[in-house]
Amino acid sequence: MTLDKVKEKSSTIDRRKVVIGTAWTIPAIAMAAATPAVAASLPPVVVMPGTGTVISNWKGDHHYGSFEEDLDQRAYDFPVKVTDASGNPVVGATVTVTVSGQNEDGDILGIYAYPAPDNDGPESDQSRSVTAVTAADGVAAFAVSTQNLSSSEQPSTATMSVTVTYNGTTTVSVISVVLTESD
Incomplete structure (x- = not known):
């Protein structure tokens, strides 16, 4: 494997990891942001x-x-x-x-x-x-x-x-x- 192939493969993996990480991070942020809004809308008693x-x-x-x-x-x-x-x-x-x-x-x-x-x-x-x-x-x-x-x-x-x-x-x-x- 040439150095160019190693760089190409590692950059592809890095981008995929970033995309996968982003896909999992966005819903978690959305859920965390939605939770206080729901809690705030409930009456205290x-x-x-x-x-x-x-x-x-x-x-x-x-x-x-x-x-x-x-x-x-x-x-x-x-x-x-x-x-x-x-x-x-x-x-x-x-x-x-x-x-x-x-x-x-x-x-x-x-x-x-x-x-x-x-x-x-x-x-x-x-x-x-x-x-x-x-x-x-x-x-x-x-x-x-x-x-x-x-x-x-x-x-x-x-x-x-x-x-x-x-x-x-x-x-x-x-x-x-x-x-x-x-x-």
């Missing part, structure tokens, strides 16, 4: 109930206290579940629920960290905002008391804003409550 949820099965009639013997008068449990994008529970997230809306008599809803106090509901304790932290199951437990609605106040609408803060990021979920009847 998922909140349930989520925005757009409408609660219409609650009644407006002095629902208060989580341990009332009369089930028709017991406060409504309101668990807020916080998970990561994969569905794993998020522990230690700060959850604040704020209620708004009112009927002719004043506030329509009272929000409490679970359990709700045994009081006269929103008319005597107009608790409009409360904060709790998610437990090992990713749930922050709340209780909602409703105010009595006269027939002229039906239906009444309220809004519950659920604000979750975790790792410096805040997520807000807005829920509508429509009370169409009293007990």
Whole structure:
């Protein structure tokens, strides 16, 4: 083999190695560049109930206290579940629920960290905002008391804003409550 043949063969191999190396390198770079974009598009947490949820099965009639013997008068449990994008529970997230809306008599809803106090509901304790932290199951437990609605106040609408803060990021979920009847 002459020196020219050796140079020709080695330069051909070098070019092929470069082309093969480039072919394998480009997809790896493309995948590495795509991964952060996908991760950035995922929400830091998922909140349930989520925005757009409408609660219409609650009644407006002095629902208060989580341990009332009369089930028709017991406060409504309101668990807020916080998970990561994969569905794993998020522990230690700060959850604040704020209620708004009112009927002719004043506030329509009272929000409490679970359990709700045994009081006269929103008319005597107009608790409009409360904060709790998610437990090992990713749930922050709340209780909602409703105010009595006269027939002229039906239906009444309220809004519950659920604000979750975790790792410096805040997520807000807005829920509508429509009370169409009293007990």
